[in-house]
Amino acid sequence: MVGFLRWGLFWMLLSVASLRGCMGDDHGVPIQLNDDVLGLIVFKSDVHDPSSYLASWNEDDDSPCSWTYIQCNPVSGRVSEVSLDGLGLTGKIGRGLERLQHLKVLSLSRNKFSGSISPQLALTSGLERLNLSHNSLSGRIPNSLVNMSSIRFLDLSYNSFSGPVPDNLFQNCLSLRHLSLAGNMLEGPIPSTLPRCSSLNSLNLSNNRFSGNPDFASGIWSLNRLRVLDLSNNALSGPVPEGIAAIHNLKELLLQGNHFSGPVPADTGLCPHLSRLDFGNNLFGGALPDSLQRLNSLTSFSVRNNMFTGDFPPWIGNMSSLEYIDFSSNGFAGSLPSSMGNLKSLYHLSLSDNKLSGNIPVSLVYCTELSVIHLRGNSFDGSIPVSLFDLGLEEIDFSSNWLLGPIPRGSSRLFESLRTLDLSRNNLTGTIPAEMGLFSNLRYLNLSWNNLQSKVPPELGFFQNLTILDLRNSAIYGSIPGDICDSGSLEILQLDGNALIDSIPEEIGNCTSLYLLTLSHNKLSGSIPSSISKLNKLKILKLEFNQLSGEIPQELGRLENLLAVNISYNRLTGRLPVGSIFQHLDQSSLQGNLGICSPLLKGPCTLNVPKPLVLDPNAYRDQMGGHKQRHKSPRSAELGHHKFLSVSSIVAISAAILISIGVIVITLLNLSARRRLTFVDNALDSMCSASSSRSGSPPIGKLILFDTRSSPDWASDPESLLDKASEIGGGVFGTVYKVSVGAPGRAVAVKKLVTSNIIQHPEDFDREVRILGKAKHPNLIALKGYYWTSQTQLLVTEHAPNGSLQAKLHERLPSVPALSWADRFKILLGTANGLAHLHHSFRPPIIHYNIKPSNILLDENLNPKISDFGLARLLTKLEKHIISNRFQSALGYVAPELACQSLRVNEKCDVYGFGVLILELVTGRRPVEYGEDNVVILSDHVRFSLEQGNVLDCVDPSMSEYPEDEVLPVLKLALVCTSQIPSSRPSMAEVVQILQVIKTPVPQRMGVY
Structure with missing residues (x-):
């Protein structure tokens, strides 16, 4: 309460200061109050400062110039800069900042300010730099926030601003040098007044929802002082016309992640200072213009995921400054030129998912800075250049090609650098090199779908960082090494479709990080090791089509994270583990075994349990051979008869009595439950019947509303309003109409039911509808009433203004x-x-x-x-x-x-x-x-x-x-x-x-x- 009064007092002082500053005191001398102190203290009152960075801000000081994060003009002594970047502040940006009439720089970036900016907030007209980026501000961008005629730097990026940008925001923006609205939820067209900011050096509108075709020719291309133009990740569309050459000093052109189409402007190559060019994730097509080879300063070049066609540009190898190339997911054809070896600075090369063919050029070995090479999904053939594996590569992806020959062994430099190796879906042969165990930083290894004819090298257990190992369908034979999981980092192990034999090693329990284990379609035998129960993170276990036998370890029921298990077509028997997913497996996951016990399977159930204990073998022998008993003495027969009654009969009788008692109890409970349910149903029916009976039989041809005594104007003839114009939907039970009621804007929904199979007696219809009317819940459409005739049945419900989820x-x-x-x-x-x-x-x-x-x-x-x-x-x-x-x-x-x-x-x-x-x-x-x-x-x-x-x-x-x-x-x-x-x-x-x-x-x- 004290704090509230204090801030109320400051607001009052602000008002008094303004009044007295204009009027003066009784002696005509104006009273001087420091507006900067008052304004900053009022601003602070709206801010939560968890780390007390603003502790030095004291309302009793005469001047704020000694406060932290505040700078003053040395001549005037007034605040010229407030920089509170990255202090973890929360709250709202209040109007106290309006008092800082000499402020030049306001920077509040990388905090947690939230809420919308008041449309009444108008910062000083002399403000030159405003940075509110990386907060949680929302709502519309107000027109009055800054004076666009003086602002030079405006950064509102990475907030939650939404809606369209006011078209008149840039009416007078001649001073603006830097504008960033990136990372918001802004939508609509790019403001048509933006080209008036003729002094712009940097324009970033990326990661919003701007749409339409921006005015390039007479608009954006006219901003000839631009150095950076970033329109990426919006919904912009249409062709990009020529005219870019007018921006002679442009260094970065980023248009990726839109819906631009047509060819790339041919005059793009006339921007000699371009260093970064990204047209990725659009609908561009045709061939790349040859003029692009003039971009001698280009270091990053991406056209990924478009519809470019034609041969791979042979002039790429002459652009010696290139460091990053991504032409993936297009339709480029032909072979790679040997001139690719001229790209001495190249560190990233991605040409995946094209139609490239021929050999991988050996000249790539001269790209000594190469770190990432992705050639997946092409038609490269021949062998892998051995010399490539002498480079310090971090990622190699040659998957889904037609490569032949062995896997290169690699060099000591590769052993230290390689993190990802994917050679899957080729025609590689030979053994898996034992040297792979020396790849100390390897995290992903995929050699699947080859013809390696190799054993799993035990050296693979040396990997300290390997998380994914995929050797599926590669003609791997032999047994699974026991030390394959010695590192403990493996998360995915896939060995399906090989010729692996022997048992699954108990050491598989050392793979404590595994969440996917698939060993299906092999020749594994023996029992499933109980050590699998140690794999607490395991989500998927596939062991189908092997020769595993015995019972499934009951300990596997402890694996609470399991989502999928398949143990079909083995030789398994016995009960399924209790717990986890095992009790919910379907038939396809269990079939083809010798004797698994499940109601889903028709075969025998084989249990490995002890044989039943025979309490009195003589009794059974006497029953089977009663003629021998006649030769016994009476005493002996009496004893035998007595023993039979005292053991077997007593046990059987006791069991029968217990079963009978159980049946009687369950029957009584069922009768009681049925009576209770019948009572509830009858009570509901009687309530509805009573409701109807109070007014006699349900009226026919009259609108009945449950929650109101008054009827709307259309109550006497609701059918007249159900025309095609008011129809808003339909379904299996009928057609839905929107009908206005009462005040303007209020409406209900009326469903006209189909008559087929619908209750035709008004009393029954009334009873059932009234039961549904009692189903009230915030997430149910409220049933308000009904209308019944023998030809027409209507239900009146509340109307949902936002339509359907569909x-x-x-x-x-x-x-x-x-x-x-x-x-x-x-x-x-x-x-x-x-x-x-x-x-x-x-x-x-x-x-x-x-x-x-x-x-x-x-x-x-x-x-x-x-x-x-x-x-x-x-x-x-x-x-x-x-x-x-x-x-x-x-x-x-x-x-x-x-x-x-x-x-x-x-x-x-x-x-x-x-x-x-x-x-x-x-x-x-x-x-x-x-x-x-x-x-x-x-x-x-x-x-x-x-x-x-x-x-x-x-x-x-x-x-x-x-x-x-x-x-x-x-x-x-x-x-x-x-x-x-x-x-x-x-x-x-x-x-x-x-x-x-x-x-x-x-x-x-x-x-x-």
Whole structure:
């Protein structure tokens, strides 16, 4: 409270100072108060300073010139510079700064200032330099922030500013030298007034959402003093016309990550000072203009991921200043010229995914600075130049070519430098060099899909930093070395499709960092080692198509992170481990074994357990050979009979009694539960019947509203408003219309139901609709009333102004920003809460049967509201084949049990649909996609990607940023929800709990507060 009063007092002093400065005191002498002190103290009042960097700012001082981070003009004694960069300050940028009338420099970068900048904030007209970059400021960029006629340096980059840039912001910007708006969420066209900033040296508008075709010819190309032009990573489109040569001193031209098309301007080569040129990730096509060879100062040249064609430019080898080349993912053909060896400064060469052929030029050995060489996905043939492996290369990727011959052994220089080696999918032969064990910094080794005919060298265990080892389908034979995991750093080990024999070594338990282990399609024998249970990070285990025998170690049930296991086509027997994923494996993961015990398998169940104990063998012998008993003495027979009753019979009778008691108890409990459920249903029905009976039978041809006594104007004839113009959607149950009610802007949604299979008796219809009307939840569309005649049935519900999730995901215009991860997660959690309410708050539960994006509506804050819930109650006959036929439009969402007469349908079918909804929200793709030659099932695609370790490639690319620690577990949850076995899916209450845990900050998840 004291602090509040103090800052209120300062604001009052500011006002009094302004008043008295104008009016003077009674003697005509103006009172001099230091505006700089007052302004800075008021600014500080809005700021949280966790490290007390501003402790020297004291309101009792006469001048702020001695304060830290403040500089004053030595002549006037007024504040000229405030530089608070990187101090971890939070809060808002307040209007106290307006008092600093002599301020020249204001720099608040790399802090945590948030909120929008007040449109009333107007900094001093003499400000020359403003830097607010790397904060969390949001909202629109205000017109009045700075006086553009005096500002020379303006940096608002890497905040969260949004909306279009005011077109009149640059009306008078002749002094502006540097402008950066990069890393925001700005949209719309580039302001047409920007070319008036004729003194600009640096213009950076990258990483926004600017769209349209910028005015190059008479606009940007007219900024002839530019040194740096960065328009990268926006949504700009169209051709880039010639005229760039007018910017004679341009050094950097960055246009990557847009939708530019057509040829590269031929006069680009007339900018002699260009050192960095990036046209990557666009739609440019044709051949590169020969004029580019004139760029003798060019050091970085990228045209990756375009549609360039023609032969690889032979003049590239003459651009001796080049250090970085990336021509990957185009259509360049032909061979590489031997002149490539002239690029003495080249350290990065990427030509992957083109149509290049011929030999890898030996002359590349003269590129002594070469560190990265990527030639993946071409048609290079011949052998790998041995001399290349004498360079200090860090990354080598020659995968997916037609290379022949052995793998070069390498030199001592390569042993120290190499971090990535990918020679997969070639025709390489010979042994794996033992010298590979000397690659001390190697992290990724992929030699798969070759014909090496080699053993796994034990030296591979020497790797101290190797995280990925992939030797699949390379004709590897022999046994798996026991020391392959001695380093403990291996995360992925893939040895599938070889001729490996003997048992899996117990030392596999030393691979404590493994999360992917695949040894399938080999000839491995023996038992599965229990030491695998030490691999606590393991997510995928594939052992199918081997000769493994014995029981699966029960210890493997402790592996809580396992997501996928395949042990099919071995010789395994016995029970599956309890816990982890083993109880949820499907048939394809288990089939083809000798005797695994699972209800999914039809074969015998072989258990390695002791034989049963015979309590009285004489009794069995007497029963089998009763004629021998007649030769016994009466005493002997009596004793034998007595022993039979006292042991075997007593045990059998006791067991029968216990079983009978259990059956009786369970029967009584079931009867009690049924009575309770019947009571609840009858109570709900009676409530609805009572509600109806109070006013007699439900009125026919009259609008019934549940929550209001007054009816809208159209209540007497609602059908008259349901014209084509008011139609907003439709589904399997009918067509939806938007109808205005009451005040302007207020509306409801009216669903006109299809009449087929809908309840035709008004009393029954009234009862069922009123039950649905009681399902109230923030994430459910509220049912407000109904209208019934024998020909027409209408449902009145609340209206969601933001439309359906279907429209946001699949029908948005390119100019409309995609949903952020925060919005997508909010939609998932809200939908889960709504479904959990339907499943767990009603007996019997209300099952939706049709969860999909078109039935998830969004309010003005993008909160989800489930529509069409419970409408299956209005069907006259609720049978699975009716449900299945009705929901054919929800292809990909229908749970398998809805099409299978032998499976019981319950609320788990909604869980399945919700799992598919998760996948669709995270990937941005439809549940089923049809190509020319194939059909992609989204759940199978994501599950396969997860097994391959590249599931993040499935994430919707329109989301520029997302937290991996949330996206990954959400995708895993989706795969659990879409299990083919209903009992393996979680309940919606459990789904809500899991989502809440995923969203909880990591320190809290770990118990750190």
